[in-house]
Amino acid sequence: MMQFSDATAIAAAVQAQTVTAEAVVTQVLQQIEHYDSRLNCFTTVLPEAALAAAQQVDLAIAQGQSPGPLAGVPFAVKNLFDIQGQVTLAGAKINQVNLPASQDATAIARLKQAGAILVGALNMDEYAYGFVTINSHYGATPNPHDLSRLSGGSSGGSAAAVAAGLVPLTLGSDTNGSIRVPASFCGLYGLKPTYGRLSRAGAYPFSASFDHVGPFSRSVRDLAVAYDVMQGPDPRDPICTERSPELSLPQLRQGPEGLRIAIADAHFARGMYSEAAAAVSRVAAALDVVQRITLPEAAKARAAAYLITASEGSNLHLTRLRDRLMDFDPATRDRFVAGAMIPTGWYLQAQRFRRWYRDRVRAIFQTVDVILAPTTPCVAPPLTQTTLMIDGQELPLRPNVGLYTQPLSFIGLPIISVPVRLPETLPIGVQLIAAPYQEAKLLQIAASLEAEGVTAAPVADLTAL
Amino acid sequence: MTPDSTDFDAAAYVTVMAQVLDLPIPDDIKASVIENFCQIHAIAQPVIHFSFPDDLEAAPIFKP
Numbered sequence: 001m002m003q004f005s006d007a008t009a010i011a012a013a014v015q016a017q018t019v020t021a022e023a024v025v026t027q028v029l030q031q032i033e034h035y036d037s038r039l040n041c042f043t044t045v046l047p048e049a050a051l052a053a054a055q056q057v058d059l060a061i062a063q064g065q066s067p068g069p070l071a072g073v074p075f076a077v078k079n080l081f082d083i084q085g086q087v088t089l090a091g092a093k094i095n096q097v098n099l100p101a102s103q104d105a106t107a108i109a110r111l112k113q114a115g116a117i118l119v120g121a122l123n124m125d126e127y128a129y130g131f132v133t134i135n136s137h138y139g140a141t142p143n144p145h146d147l148s149r150l151s152g153g154s155s156g157g158s159a160a161a162v163a164a165g166l167v168p169l170t171l172g173s174d175t176n177g178s179i180r181v182p183a184s185f186c187g188l189y190g191l192k193p194t195y196g197r198l199s200r201a202g203a204y205p206f207s208a209s210f211d212h213v214g215p216f217s218r219s220v221r222d223l224a225v226a227y228d229v230m231q232g233p234d235p236r237d238p239i240c241t242e243r244s245p246e247l248s249l250p251q252l253r254q255g256p257e258g259l260r261i262a263i264a265d266a267h268f269a270r271g272m273y274s275e276a277a278a279a280v281s282r283v284a285a286a287l288d289v290v291q292r293i294t295l296p297e298a299a300k301a302r303a304a305a306y307l308i309t310a311s312e313g314s315n316l317h318l319t320r321l322r323d324r325l326m327d328f329d330p331a332t333r334d335r336f337v338a339g340a341m342i343p344t345g346w347y348l349q350a351q352r353f354r355r356w357y358r359d360r361v362r363a364i365f366q367t368v369d370v371i372l373a374p375t376t377p378c379v380a381p382p383l384t385q386t387t388l389m390i391d392g393q394e395l396p397l398r399p400n401v402g403l404y405t406q407p408l409s410f411i412g413l414p415i416i417s418v419p420v421r422l423p424e425t426l427p428i429g430v431q432l433i434a435a436p437y438q439e440a441k442l443l444q445i446a447a448s449l450e451a452e453g454v455t456a457a458p459v460a461d462l463t464a465l
Numbered sequence: 466m467t468p469d470s471t472d473f474d475a476a477a478y479v480t481v482m483a484q485v486l487d488l489p490i491p492d493d494i495k496a497s498v499i500e501n502f503c504q505i506h507a508i509a510q511p512v513i514h515f516s517f518p519d520d521l522e523a524a525p526i527f528k529p
Contacts, residue, residue: 194529195529196529297515299511300511300512300515303508303509303511303512304512306505306508307505307508307509307512310505318486318488321488322487322488322489325490325491326491330494333494334494334497334498334500334501335501337488337490337494337498337501338479338498338499338501338502338504338505339501339505340482340486340488341478341479341482341483341486341502342505342509345513346509346512346513348523349512349513349515350512351523351524352517352521352522352523353512353515353517354523354524355521355522355523355524356515356517356521358524358529411529412529413529436529
């Protein structure tokens with residue numbers, strides 16, 4: 001069997017004609033066929049379209065053309081992204097009756113333009129409202145590193161598919177942590193870019209104030225390439241920035257020298273299990289960071305994020321809550337109904353707090369470039385676990401997995417979750433957080449950590465399957 | 466002053482809001498909806514009692 005370290009290695013081999021894109025895609029389809037009945041990552045596989053696209057890539061190379069930096073790279077997407085000709089499920093049974101999408105989501109179209117080949121769509125929590133990827137309609141997606149544990153969510157299928165080595169690159173969405181949480185649990189690099197940096201057009205919405213899209217990968221260079229090719233204005237997404245793309249790949253080897261880095265304390269230093277604290281310490285030590293910094297009122301930021309998410313998400317689904325209530329996943333249904341009842345004054349207060357908090361955090365970024373914080377309070381918990389111990393209190397697991405991610409997506413900061421693997425434990429993520437539009441700095445630091453072996457994203461061992 | 470959240474009658478509020486929203490709630494899930502709204506009510510308290518200057522607007526077009 002062909003083995004490639006990452007998407008970039010596949011693209012190099014395809015460009016050099018040492019392997020064909022068709023052979024790469026054929027192998028990926030065989031792997032999905034073999035493993036996915038147990039892993040439950042995919043809700044749709046597109047073998048005919050993928051093989052046809054691979055043949056086009058091979059033909060272009062044979063004719064001396066360059067299909068792009070992701071030539072022949074198989075990828076898959078969370079099933080809330082529109083795929084032309086497919087119904088966009090967004091994890092919901094209710095959406096099965098919708099018409100097929102008339103065009104690809106912008107993020108998919110841009111990856112395809114770079115030569116990547118779409119092989120399918122991936123499982124998620126219903127309407128992206130969850131951190132666990134346990135879906136009553138489409139099943140649970142377990143963690144490939146330990147099938148008795150959570151993959152995280154809501155982009156759990158996107159993380160598990162990469163962690164299992166089924167595909168080297170996937171797309172997810174992140175409203176309150178839905179890229180970073182599964183990246184942490186599955187031991188991957190996950191990028192939530194600046195709010196509005198990547199087009200969300202054709203990605204089924206959840207909470208418009210916070211919705212982001214972004215990639216998962218097993219290498220930093222793959223994350224950089226995917227991010228770079230997806231940048232650019234898009235009139236189909238009203239909040240997509242009109243700033244020019246800033247390519248991160250050419251800056252990847254600049255390293256962390258000269259960057260001011262600090263560790264987040266207060267809210268971000270409380271409530272975590274020992275593995276999370278050890279992972280932050282390991283990254284901080286590798287970067288020689290001792291300075292600590294406080295993001296004021298982070299707990300209120302998390303609460304405000306909750307109110308806005310529940311208000312906007314419930315409003316989005318109000319008609320469906322009236323007409324199809326009992327077809328919702330019970331895990332989302334009652335939260336959506338309760339969220340529909342939030343008074344407008346609470347929502348507006350939370351939006352004003354968002355502006356207040358953004359102003360304070362902007363000021364902090366005058367003195368530091370990058371902040372470190374845990375991604376999740378713990379490694380992937382068992383699928384059956386329902387509570388977490390946070391600061392000595394036994395609290396519900398599902399909402400509290402986002403303890404450290406919610407106060408940051410709340411103000412749209414760019415963040416990479418990098419994977420740390422300590423001895424005798426499952427992987428866990430550390431968030432690298434920067435000021436808006438400073439993704440390149442994050443990728444520089446992540447590349448340095450990866451080069452020093454501080455972070456790594458090995459494929460899960462599937463030999464027992 | 467922050468009101469005591471235990472004074473809040475979530476069941477009555479959910480019943481009225483279901484009528485206001487024309488969103489009938491089957492009896493077998495009503496207790497869960499009430500419990501969820503109680504959680505939202507508790508989460509909301511520190512945010513809704515936070516004071517701002519009058520000129521602090523929400524960001525209508527949010528630029529991070």
